Structures are given as C-alpha cells and as structure tokens.
Amino acid sequence: xxxxxxxxxxxxxxxxxxxxxxxxxxxxxxxxxxxxxxxxxxxxxxxxxxxxxxxxxxxxxxxxxxxxxxxxxxxxxxxxxxxxxxxxxxxxxxxxxxxxxxxxxxxxxxxxxxxxxxxxxxxxxxxxxxxxxxxxxxxxxxxxxxxxxxxxxx
Numbered sequence: 001x002x003x004x005x006x007x008x009x010x011x012x013x014x015x016x017x018x019x020x021x022x023x024x025x026x027x028x029x030x031x032x033x034x035x036x037x038x039x040x041x042x043x044x045x046x047x048x049x050x051x052x053x054x055x056x057x058x059x060x061x062x063x064x065x066x067x068x069x070x071x072x073x074x075x076x077x078x079x080x081x082x083x084x085x086x087x088x089x090x091x092x093x094x095x096x097x098x099x100x101x102x103x104x105x106x107x108x109x110x111x112x113x114x115x116x117x118x119x120x121x122x123x124x125x126x127x128x129x130x131x132x133x134x135x136x137x138x139x140x141x142x143x144x145x146x147x148x149x150x151x152x153x154x
Contacts, residue, residue, distance in 0.1 A: 038135060041109060050139070050146040053078035053085060058152075074154075078138070080147045085140065089154060093131050098124035098140065107139040108132060109151075 057077035074089040087096040098104050101124035108116045108128050120126040120140075132154040140147040 050148045051080045053080040053083070053138075053140075053147050053149045055150055055152070076152070078149045083140075083142070083145075083147060085138065085147075085149070087138070089132065091131055092129070094118075094126075094128040096120075096126050098126070098142070100124070102142055105141040107141075108136060109139060110134060110136045 055076065056079045057075065059072070059075040071091070076087045076089065078085045078087070082100070084099040085096060086099070087094055094108065096106075098106075098120050101122065102120070103122050104120040104124070104126075106118050106120055106126050106128075108118065108130070110116070110132050116128060116130055118126045118128045135151045135153055137151045138149045
C-alpha cells in the first residue's frame with residue numbers, strides 16, 4: 001500500500017523507542033538495591049542438585065475462614081517426592097516440621113539479607129525466631145539431598 005514503510009523499519013523504530021524508555025526509567029525510577037539483591041538471591045537458588053518443593057497447601061488460599069479469629073498464623077505445606085515440610089508463619093517467626101522426621105539444616109532465605117540457618121531435630125522439628133519480611137523461601141539440606149521451596153510473600 002502507498003505510504004507504508006518496510007516492516008523492518010517499524011521494528012527498528014520500536015526497538016529504539018523501547019531502549020529510550022528503558023534509559024529514562026533507569027534515571028527517573030531506578031530499581032531499588034534491595035530488589036536487585038532479592039533477584040540475585042533468588043537466582044542463587046538455582047541449584048541443579050536441588051529438588052523443588054511444590055506448595056500443596058496455603059491457609060491464605062485453601063483454608064476456610066474461622067469466625068472471630070484474628071491474626072491466625074499462616075500454614076504452608078510443601079511437598080517434594082517423599083519429603084513434606086509443614087510450616088507455620090507467625091509474627092514471632094517460623095515453626096515447622098520435616099516429614100518423614102529427620103534432621104536437616106534449613107535456611108530461611110529472605111530479601112534483603114543473608115540466609116538464616118536453623119536446624120531440624122531428629123523428629124524434623126525446627127523454629128526460627130525471625131519472622132520473614134517480604135519474599136522468603138526455604139532451602140532444606142538433608143543427609144542425601146537439597147530441597148528448595150518457591151518464593152512466597154510473608
């Protein structure tokens with residue numbers, strides 16, 4: 001049709017506009033350092049030996065509301081093959097259990113900041129006195145394997 005340019009010219013103009021918008025956004029609304037750190041920590045979870053634990057229960061989504069209960073703890077269940085991890089998230093921290101019961105080293109990953117390790121006893125029970133703030137995930141190290149959960153908001 002008359003007046004239409006070559007399709008490659010339109011794509012090149014779009015790419016140029018996109019790059020200009022990226023530069024403007026980087027100056028006027030830069031990505032917060034904490035978010036960059038969280039992204040780096042999330043990428044650090046990429047471990048070829050780790051199995052991903054699937055979120056199978058979240059009380060925010062799956063539980064029935066109980067009348068009169070205010071500030072109920074959030075209950076989470078993750079499953080990875082034979083291993084299940086039950087976690088209760090409260091304003092005081094985390095309480096959980098690894099099933100089948102076994103000792104494990106558990107890292108509570110959060111942003112910003114480093115992982116906070118806790119130990120599960122021989123019955124698989126663990127606690128963390130630091131409540132997660134913002135996105136968090138768990139990395140479990142049992143005797144034979146590494147299991148990581150997906151990132152969730154506290």
